Amino acid sequence: MALTIGDDAPDFEADTTEGRINFHDWIGDSWAVLFSHPRNFTPICTTELGYLASIKDQFDARGVKIIGLSVDPLDNHEKWAQDIEETQGAALNYPLISDTDFNVSKAYGMLPNDVDGDPTQRTAAQNATLRNVFVIGPDKKVKLVLIYPMTTGRNFDEVLRVIDSLQLTAGHAVATPAQWQPGEDVIIAGSVSDEQAKEKYPDGWEAPRPWLRIVPAP
Incomplete structure (x- = not known):
């Protein structure tokens, strides 16, 4: 398989x-x-x-x-x-x-x-x-x-982009949105509660929906 x-x-x-x-x-x-x-x-x-x-x-x-x-x-x-x-x-x-x-x-x-x-x-x-x-x-x-x-x-430039995302998200509880490039905003992972997110991001985040929490890249 x-x-x-x-x-x-x-x-x-x-x-x-x-x-x-x-x-x-x-x-x-x-x-x-x-x-x-x-x-x-x-x-x-x-x-x-x-x-x-x-x-x-x-x-x-x-x-x-x-x-x-x-x-x-x-x-x-x-x-x-x-x-x-x-x-x-x-x-x-x-x-x-x-x-x-x-x-x-x-x-x-x-x-x-x-x-x-x-x-x-x-x-x-x-x-x-x-x-x-x-x-x-x-x-x-x-x-x-x-x-x-x-x-x-x-497209090996895309492979590099994915590796940048993989390495970032492996070390932080975040995910990268469509068309993301290094340095751009990321999304707080769904596995992180709002309470946990407040500890990590005391300045808050942008949330057009409760389940879509956008923060600067760590």
Whole structure:
């Protein structure tokens, strides 16, 4: 079954472009983004990998590790990395998993359990469900799942925005409204009573409805 928010992120061992890893050990006390690709040498994924490499410092600043996944073997990863650098102007600066046995893809519910054989004999269309983004917290729980079609490039600026929200709301009893950007007002969580809110926000809050309590971001 596909993973959803709140599930344990499956642990695994896998070969990557930066060596073999144990996923949970690799995450450590950080946040992590795992994002998958149907096959190497696909045009939309090439732009995504390059763009993410160009903004990796923004993930680093938030304590977030990045790791990609494709079913191709490592030698293909190395060739694709060259193409990414040459066409996108940014070299890979994060690991790319070689999931040739489909074990990680299956564990994360992205491919059916009966998929097997030579991954290089499968087309990108056959692996179309490998277009996921998972944000995983330091507690190794899934915090966000995004699934994109093959024809639409992923918006990693939005992933950063969600991470900003996740990290803020993990430390404070608040939630972020539609179109929220860091620094903008937030909403007091429904789990917080008015009495509790008065202790935290002695200056009060804006409440167009009793259940909609708006305060400045903590």
